[in-house]
């Protein structure tokens with residue numbers, strides 16, 4: 386803040402830079418993930434000078450992913466700060482991914498001079514960012530006057546976290562940051578967002594309808610999605626599951642809401658319960674492609690759905706919802722819990738529970754046989770068995786997971802014991818979240834992170850190993866190295882010099898990459914070496930990367946999504 390003389394009267398002045406930081410701090414936001422350059426370098430410097438944490442990345446998409454996962458973990462919007470046009474576009478994928486996954490984040494980008502951009506006169510990093518962002522987020526705002534910064538940040542925060550959470554874009558032109566404003570006026574313009582995500586109570590008649598449906602259910606099932614994990618209504622969700630005795634299935638990021646070892650988990654009998662259930666209670670899970678749109682072979686017999694969601698338009702989006710329950714998950718589950726006794730709802734039929742138990746036993750035995758094998762080289766199963774056994778000792782560890790086979794197998798083999806500890810490719814099945822999520826999770830939780838990564842998946846954000854080392858984060862990255870995308874075995878049918886589209890350099894040593902930045906590299910070719918390296922890496926609390934050598938013939942095209950590859954009937 387400076388004092389200037391105007392007409393012989395001294396006034397305290399401040400500027401746009403300071404107001405942005407003041408407005409964020411005023412709303413208890415303490416961390417910015419970003420990448421500096423014109424016009425926001427001084428903004429990042431100032432954030433740090435004012436006691437905020439600025440975590441600088443090597444690519445904006447990774448900074449955006451870190452912000453998004455911080456938002457998911459805390460219910461406060463994660464902040465990503467970028468430069469104009471290309472930096473903004475690099476961050477935009479993360480913003481869109483956050484919106485798709487219902488994670489609250491705010492992408493703040495500097496932008497070039499409006500009057501030049503709008504006349505398309507060719508400014509440095511010229512782009513109409515606001516309009517580009519609009520279709521990819523919940524809301525997009527631009528602030529033109531310093532006195533509106535407080536309102537702009539308040540609107541961005543509320544838009545990100547209220548209702549269905551998601552991404553918000555905030556455009557800050559370079560001129561705004563340099564604008565000066567009288568300090569008292571500036572101070573008064575700050576807005577503290579009160580009750581940013583208010584509880585939204587379900588209508589009593591909706592609760593009754595849902596309870597009536599549950600009362601008549603013969604084969605009920607509860608499906609927990611990442612909305613349930615996000616809601617932080619852990620105790621009520623657990624009480625609802627346990628009091629009703631209904632078997633449940635967690636979607637991947639809802640794993641750990643109840644420990645995966647819970648007796649009522651039906652994960653090991655997933656196909657069976659999806660096909661057989663008659664009434665399904667969806668708790669913060671959409672009937673999108675991940676749930677086969679609620680119909681078809683996966684769902685077998687006709688169902689009736691109870692759906693708990695904060696977004697009213699989610700209801701009937703794919704199939705008819707018999708009992709929509711619109712509200713926040715905490716309030717809705719609380720209302721159901723309170724009504725159980727009155728509705729006379731008892732534990733489900735023992736026949737249903739018995740059939741599930743039997744199926745679980747069969748499938749678990751089959752899986753155990755696969756997991757117990759020790760092929761040379763390792764395959765996904767033997768490598769994941771050793772990771773699973775080590776991570777059992779660290780129930781509060783954060784797990785990041787992406788890849789195709791690496792994702793599919795790790796999701797079913799590695800148990801989660803606590804809520805909001807698993808972060809993965811999510812609703813889009815996106816590759817590239819790995820190091821961004823790992824950094825976001827480590828910075829937000831202060832706890833160790835293990836990132837289980839396909840070698841292709843890792844490549845999208847691998848340069849952030851330097852960021853991990855720079856901030857000395859306790860992140861252990863395990864690269865499942867099978868020499869390519871999905872597998873490493875394809876050949877170029879022409880016999881030409883170029884390798885096949887799915888193939889990488891054979892026997893690459895990803896462990897050497899982290900050594901370049903002072904981290905610890907391990908090379909593991911057996912489950913024992915992998916377990917030893919992982920234990921040592923976690924215990925050290927230092928940045929580490931384990932190059933886990935996986936049989937290049939293991940795995941399938943697109944993991945479990947082989948059927949989504951278009952197949953033409955025409956003969957090749």
Ligand code: ADP
Nearest residue numbers: 549610611612616636669670671694695713714
């Ligand atoms: P999954 O991929 O785990 O199946 P989805 O991302 O498809 O989960 O679904 C999450 C759902 O949770 C979204 O429809 C979203 O609107 C909803 N949701 C998020 N937060 C809350 C909340 N606090 N209360 C109610 N619903 C919520």
Ligand code: TZD
Nearest residue numbers: 788789790791814815816839840841842870871
């Ligand atoms: N680009 C982006 C941004 N997201 C994607 N999902 C893809 C490309 C396509 N894709 C997948 O769907 S999985 C995958 C790609 C490139 C990588 C699979 O190889 P991997 O894993 O080495 O990471 P596995 O375990 O070897 O199968």
